[in-house]
Amino acid sequence: MKAVAVYPGKPHSIHLREIEPPQLDSIPGGRGVLVRSLEIGVDATDREINEALYGNAPTGFDYLVLGHESFGIVEAVGPNVKDLQPGDYVSCTVRRPGGSIYDQIGRNDITSEETYYERGINLRHGFLTERWVDDCEFMVKVPKQLKHLGVLSEPASVCAKAIEQAYLAQQRLQVWKPEVAYVMGSGQIGLLSTMMLRLKGLEVYTVARSKKAGNKKAEIAEAYGATYVSTAETPLDQLVKQTGKPQLIVEATGSSQLAFQAMEVLSHNGALVWTSITGGQGTATVPSDKINLEWVLGNKLLVGSVNGNRRHFELGIQALAHGELAFPGVTEKLLTTRVDGLENYAELIRRLVEDKEAIKVYLRVTSV
Amino acid sequence: MKAVAVYPGKPHSIHLREIEPPQLDSIPGGRGVLVRSLEIGVDATDREINEALYGNAPTGFDYLVLGHESFGIVEAVGPNVKDLQPGDYVSCTVRRPGGSIYDQIGRNDITSEETYYERGINLRHGFLTERWVDDCEFMVKVPKQLKHLGVLSEPASVCAKAIEQAYLAQQRLQVWKPEVAYVMGSGQIGLLSTMMLRLKGLEVYTVARSKKAGNKKAEIAEAYGATYVSTAETPLDQLVKQTGKPQLIVEATGSSQLAFQAMEVLSHNGALVWTSITGGQGTATVPSDKINLEWVLGNKLLVGSVNGNRRHFELGIQALAHGELAFPGVTEKLLTTRVDGLENYAELIRRLVEDKEAIKVYLRVTSV
Structure with missing residues (x-):
């Protein structure tokens, strides 16, 4: 399965690579959700990781799959997933829990530990790949009527x-x-x-x-x-x-x-x-x-304030929906710069770095 | 009646002057409290006002009576003052209300107006004088057993x-x-x-x-x-x-x-x-x-965080009392530097500016 990754610490190391496809049962408790990527956004964080200003690979890897702004469609769910089913649109939160009291009460966005785990940023692989899997706790539903703005879920959160x-x-x-x-x-x-x-x-x-x-x-x-x-x-x-x-x-x-x-x-x-x-x-x-x-x-x-947990994603999606009614058709104008296909990662990063007029640069992995 | 004042904007203008004694009935609604000064603290704010770094005289005056750290004994109260009587020890808050919503709900300490009114600092005369009067709203009782620390009420708040x-x-x-x-x-x-x-x-x-x-x-x-x-x-x-x-x-x-x-x-x-x-x-x-x-x-x-309102004075006095029980005799060691008599204002400011070992410099106006 294709993924776009960097070698953390090595500037301008963005590249396409083959990685193992994710397994639904890698998530314990029957709580896994397998998602096919639709559109993955990139932003200054991705640019700075590619410039080796920060970012770390997960333990046991020398590369980090990029991408923390996710939007996809559910392909399969574990037996204990109640609120999602195949065909649902979802975005996924970024931080994963550590061990502090905040992590234990579901506020991993404010972990008090110095080390944090962020998909596509620090110590966890990101979403710039064909498929990904995670616990349903971290998966936030995007209404079908909002799927044209789904890639904005993370920035909105x-x-x-x-x-x-x-x-x-x-x-x-x-x-x-x-x-x-x-x-x-x-x-x-x-x-x-x-x-x-x-x-x-x-x-x-x-x-x-x-x-x-x-x-x-x-x-x-x-x-x-x-x-x-x-x-x-x-x-x-x-x-x-x-x-x-x-x-x-x-x-x-x-x-x-x-x-x-x-x-x-x-x-x-x-x-x-x-x-x-x-x-x-x-x-x-x-x-x-x-x-x-x-x-x-x-x-x-x-x-x-850093990236949020699932409640902030819910608030962000609500605001996107509210915005569609109050200012119809405006928010989609942010989606200025689409690149199609993971193999076009070089064009993706070029537009991100060079195109000063671009607002949202994102990769369409698969057609909606 | 003697008072220690500065000409705001004129560096090192601290001086002793005669001012009109305060009148109990100058406070409307029968809510006045007339207080005889016992001990008035000075701090870096007083020093910087004397250096003309900030501070303004009340409207109609070219001088500002200094002193915002007050401690005194009630001499007389208006007919509608319920909780204080002559002989009670009191400290007095510093800020006076403006017109914002915060001032209206008793939070003049967080007025949203750019102009603020502070006794002894900005646009209101202070307490470095023989007697002062104010509304009972701004007067906070100091227990008799804490009178040796009364001059610390404002810093504690x-x-x-x-x-x-x-x-x-x-x-x-x-x-x-x-x-x-x-x-x-x-x-x-x-x-x-x-x-x-x-x-x-x-x-x-x-x-x-x-x-x-x-x-x-x-x-x-x-x-x-x-x-x-x-x-x-x-x-x-x-x-x-x-x-x-x-x-x-x-x-x-x-x-x-x-x-x-x-x-x-x-x-x-x-x-x-x-x-x-x-x-x-x-x-x-x-x-x-x-x-x-x-x-x-x-x-x-x-x-x-700036100086507080009456609730913060109450919290400060509570903490001073709690501290007396938890750490007996420690807090009074802060009271390093006492000067006696308003006429010794020059010595007061000299100790404040020059004595690097001093912790609390204060003026004893009248013996307790």
């Missing part, structure tokens, strides 16, 4: 978790009803976060570098009812003068410099969520006295 | 709120039971936080620059059952190797560089609380890619 983390942490304030939000970055996380915050009724500014004219990302943000702002046209401090300081910021630029810069524009009692994985060695010089002073006087909060 | 904010925000994790905490800084906030975290059963490392031998701050930290660590003897990264990464950090060094450095040692699912007011223009260069990556992967959280 990331956004849903990030936003939920902010709201949960802000319960410390007794009342928190943010009105103005900035979403920094207009990639898939930025745009899906824009949609979700618009669905909550916030006034959303989607802030990115590229100019607005003829910009597909800007068109999508505005189709969600947000305002797209190019920092090339309106610097961040000027935007703040126009909108007031935002009470909520979702940072998804992939730039750690901007992640820290976002600290400077957050309002009193505001929440900033960092979602970008930045694998480099970059540094930033920050006005530390000023940020610290304002964060203390203003009771401000920052929370980092 | 700051610590109680800071720790509570971390625990409240971490409810997002469903389970959070930190075991190892670092308290950075060994001033009054660092030491009182050390005590409160020890009362919660945590393994506490009180981390500061000064060497351990012959260091009074180290003695107090260890009398609370914490481990004092001098970064001059054990660099922070070496300490982390010994203890594991802390799940909770209270940052109270007054150095914004260290506030950001604390971000680098926090554990997965950890909470960092910033409590230092840093009024300068300092900058810090941070390993932004690394911090951002680790915060996202590790679901880490930062929260700024």
Whole structure:
């Protein structure tokens, strides 16, 4: 069976290889679900793993099958799987449990262990292959009517978790009803976060570098009812003068410099969520006295948020469905860049790295 | 009536002046409480206001009476004050309500307005005077048996709120039971936080620059059952190797560089609380890619915390009382540096600025 893999630690080692097909009964307790890949998304994480910035092979392997953004169709289920049957569409969560208390209560997304297990990222093979198998616990159903957006399940879960983390942490304030939000970055996380915050009724500014004219990302943000702002046209401090300081910021630029810069524009009692994985060695010089002073006087909060567990996938899929009704036909515009066939992995990674206009780059493994 | 004041914006303008005595009936609704000052603490905030780094006079005044750490004895109460009577010992909260929803629900400590009102700091006169008056809402009773620590009520409220904010925000994790905490800084906030975290059963490392031998701050930290660590003897990264990464950090060094450095040692699912007011223009260069990556992967959280409202004063006073039973006679060792009489304001500020061994510098206005 074909799979797209890398040799972790070796830059630009992406390649096609033969691997053993997965077995349904490799999952204990009759809880296995065997899935045929339909569409597998790639993102900056895959790019950075291929650049050897992070990522590890499972024990006993020298390669790591890539792909953590999964969408497929169930082919077979074990005898103790209740909620899924062949023909169902599913996405699969990314993290697998370790041994901490969090893992034991089903919150492997917040394991307190330093070592984490993520399919397609760290110590577990990913989904960029013909078939995969996993425990039904990690498999989340995608309604048939949403199958055209199924490949966005994982990114949507990331956004849903990030936003939920902010709201949960802000319960410390007794009342928190943010009105103005900035979403920094207009990639898939930025745009899906824009949609979700618009669905909550916030006034959303989607802030990115590229100019607005003829910009597909800007068109999508505005189709969600947000305002797209190019920092090339309106610097961040000027935007703040126009909108007031935002009470909520979702940072998804992939730039750690901007992640820290976002600290400077957050309002009193505001929440900033960092979602970008930045694998480099970059540094930033920050006005530390000023940020610290304002964060203390203003009771401000920052929370980092990583990929979610099954409940976050459910929330993400719900938001995708809600978005289809509120903004019909908009979300599919994120699906800019499809490559067909595992053997075209080189084209897949080329589009991911080089195509600056691409929003979602994904591989169609099999036709739906 | 004598008061110690500054001209905000004019460095080193601290002076003694005559002001009008406060009137009980200046507080509406018969809710006034007139208090005679016993002991008023000073801290880095007072020093920085005298250095004109921040602070503003109330409208209609060119001076600001200093002092936000209050302790006094009630002399008279209005007809609608139920819980206080002459002879009661009290401390008084610092912030006064603005108009936001938070102010309306009694959470003026988290007002969402940019302008805040703080007695002795911003737009409201402070307590460094013979008598003061305020609404009974802002007056918190100190038990007679705790009157020797009454001047620590405000600092204790700051610590109680800071720790509570971390625990409240971490409810997002469903389970959070930190075991190892670092308290950075060994001033009054660092030491009182050390005590409160020890009362919660945590393994506490009180981390500061000064060497351990012959260091009074180290003695107090260890009398609370914490481990004092001098970064001059054990660099922070070496300490982390010994203890594991802390799940909770209270940052109270007054150095914004260290506030950001604390971000680098926090554990997965950890909470960092910033409590230092840093009024300068300092900058810090941070390993932004690394911090951002680790915060996202590790679901880490930062929260700024400022002075508290009456509930935090109540929590602080409870912790001081609990500390008296658990660690008898230890907390009073914080009261290193007493100056007698408002007319000795110059000595007060000199000790505050120059005496590096001082922990709590305070003015005895009247004998208890």
